[in-house]
Structure formats: structure tokens, C-alpha cells
Amino acid sequence: MQVSSHSRVSGPSLGAASAAPHKLTALSRHGALPMPILAWTPEVARETAHLYEKVKATIPPIEWPFHAPYIKAINDLKKQRNAVILAHNYQTPEIYHCVADVVGDSLQLARIAGQSDAEIIVQGGVHFMAETSKLMSPEKTVLIPDSRAGCSLAASITGADVRALRRKYPGVPVVAYVNTSAQVKAEVDICCTSSNAVKVVESLGADTVIMVPDRFLAANVARQTAVKIIAWHGACEVHERFTAEELLRYRAEDPSIQLLAHPECPPEVVDVCDFSGSTAAMIDYVKTRQPQRVLLVTECSMADNVAAENPGVDFVRPCNLCPHMKRITLPKILDSLVYLREEVTIDEALAQRARRSVERMIDLN
Ligand code: 13P
Numbered sequence: 001m002q003v004s005s006h007s008r009v010s011g012p013s014l015g016a017a018s019a020a021p022h023k024l025t026a027l028s029r030h031g032a033l034p035m036p037i038l039a040w041t042p043e044v045a046r047e048t049a050h051l052y053e054k055v056k057a058t059i060p061p062i063e064w065p066f067h068a069p070y071i072k073a074i075n076d077l078k079k080q081r082n083a084v085i086l087a088h089n090y091q092t093p094e095i096y097h098c099v100a101d102v103v104g105d106s107l108q109l110a111r112i113a114g115q116s117d118a119e120i121i122v123q124g125g126v127h128f129m130a131e132t133s134k135l136m137s138p139e140k141t142v143l144i145p146d147s148r149a150g151c152s153l154a155a156s157i158t159g160a161d162v163r164a165l166r167r168k169y170p171g172v173p174v175v176a177y178v179n180t181s182a183q184v185k186a187e188v189d190i191c192c193t194s195s196n197a198v199k200v201v202e203s204l205g206a207d208t209v210i211m212v213p214d215r216f217l218a219a220n221v222a223r224q225t226a227v228k229i230i231a232w233h234g235a236c237e238v239h240e241r242f243t244a245e246e247l248l249r250y251r252a253e254d255p256s257i258q259l260l261a262h263p264e265c266p267p268e269v270v271d272v273c274d275f276s277g278s279t280a281a282m283i284d285y286v287k288t289r290q291p292q293r294v295l296l297v298t299e300c301s302m303a304d305n306v307a308a309e310n311p312g313v314d315f316v317r318p319c320n321l322c323p324h325m326k327r328i329t330l331p332k333i334l335d336s337l338v339y340l341r342e343e344v345t346i347d348e349a350l351a352q353r354a355r356r357s358v359e360r361m362i363d364l365n
């Protein structure tokens, strides 16, 4: 993960050097709480039984006694702390279905972060998502349970890279995928997500637009618009690994299978699929169309989460795992709520510029 000099994560695990002595930390603002006792008791079994019903298709009964004490402790602590958990669709089912208050794609989470009236946001997702929440809710305490939860796209570009692009292509507007650091967002004209990229590009009224950092998203957008796209060379380490050949093999085995791809996949992968859209759009597709058999060409937890809500759909699962998303676990979320770590802070001058790019996008929708 890339942590810029302006945007940093501070918390007890980073040691004394990261916390300015005069600054109030999350812990000094909200106070300490004791770590709950974690045990599989009849009370825990009873209070979490309704949640197990939601995930029983993906979590075997033998594993539930390990998750349930954390789930109860986290749900109790959220109330005590006036905290909400915003979880991305790639979080594991025990997070997504059992402790998250809001789930969604990047756009939905960014919107909700600005609307929530909780005092504390715990981000179930990667670091750029937590930064976006902080941008949209500067007065709230935003915590990420593991600040090492990065993203290959966000790590592929810096603010200095954007400034160099602007020098190379003077006057050409720059769109940043939301999968970027606050430092990059501060340098661009507007942000986009996978669910609104074409609309954002066309909103600028320019004949040429620079899109950073995902070269595949840029290529997929370029095919849907007359605007000329200049792309950066970043890629998602999860979606770039899918190939058209592997998908065509599944189609050959079952011609009725529905293939749904995320637009971070290479265009030749999108070409052999029936649908391409954001994680939320894929969920919607499955919910409304109820295909007999589906393959979600994306991160592994998506199929688990969607399968739990669509028992009539058969999911074929050649997925790729996002190691960054998987850094967020129930024990780390619990630590986050007890010890209020790791707090996301962004220099206010930088945040103002970065926020403007996110708000311009949100105002378009
Ligand atoms: P969505 O906005 O479609 O949820 O995508 C975010 C992401 O990181 C996909 O890899």
C-alpha cells in the first residue's frame, strides 16, 4: 500500500512517531473500552442464530462457533461506540452478512459515508475506500482494521505522475478511478467508479480525456464513447488474470451459463461475457434475472455473498482472490472497535482538493 506524505494512517500500531502529541487521537476522543470475552456460549448461539441462517450456504456449521463470538462482540460494540461498518461487496460472508451495516460497490459506499450519522465509520474494504469515507465525512472518525489493505491500482500512480501527465497533455481533463489515493484525487478534475465511468468521461464535454490508473477500465470505456481516452498503465491484480480462453471453456461445457465480468477485466474477457458492470450491477443482474447458472468474473467473495441471497442460482466459481480485501477479518474489526485503530487522517488542504473530485462525481449521479 502506498501511504503518501500527506495522507497517512495513524494508530497505536504505528508507534509514537506517527501521532503528533498535540493532536487528539480517536482513543482520546472516544475513550477506551475493555476487550469483550470471546466464547461460544448458549447466549452467543441464540443471539447469532438468525445471522447463521443468512450464511449457512457458505459457512459450514463446524466453523460457526469460531465466528459467532466475534460477530456478537462486534455488533454489541457498534452500538456502544455509535459506529457503522461499511463493507465492500468483496468482504467475506461473515463480515458482509453478519456485521456490516451497509454493503455496496465503491460508489454506494462513498455516498453512504457522506450520509451516515454515526460517529465512527469502520471500513470493511481497502485503504482507498477508507480514505474516500474520510473525505466524505471529515468530522467522523474513520478506521481501517488493517492499513496494509492496499490495491494494485491505487499503488500504480502518484500525485506527481498526474502532474507529469498534465504537463505532457496540457488542457486535457483527468478522470481518476476512485481506486486511487487522496493525493491522486487531489490532482485530478473528477473521480469515477466502475458504475459511472462512461457518464463521467462524457460529462466533461472534451474530445480527449485522460483516465487513470486502470488501463483495462479505460479500454472498456473507450469502446462505449466517442471521446478519445488516454490511459495510464495500472491494472487490478485480481481481474487482469482472467482470460477469454478459460471463460470460453466454461461456455463450451454449458452454453446456457451466464458470464458476468467486472470492467477491470481485459476487454477480450469482457467480449466473451454476457454482461459487464460494477459489483453492485452484477448483484442486481443475478437478483433480477435469476439465471440458472452464473459465473462472476471477479473476486471470490462476491459469489459467496450473492449465492447466500440467491439459493436458486448455481454459481460456478473460478474466482481470483484479492489479498488486500482479505486482510480485513472479524478479529481485526473487533480490535478496531475496541482500540479505535487504525485511524485514517488526511491533511485538510489536500483533503479539500481531493473531496472536490469525489463530490463532482457524486453530484453527477
Ligand atoms: P466496484 O466499485 O465495482 O465495487 O469495484 C471496486 C473494486 O475494487 C473492484 O475491484
Ligand code: SF4
Residues within 6 Å of the ligand: 126, 150, 151, 152, 153, 154, 179, 236, 237, 238, 239, 264, 299, 322, 323, 324, 325
Ligand atoms: Fe484493488 Fe483489484 Fe483488490 Fe479491487 S480487487 S481492491 S481493484 S486489487
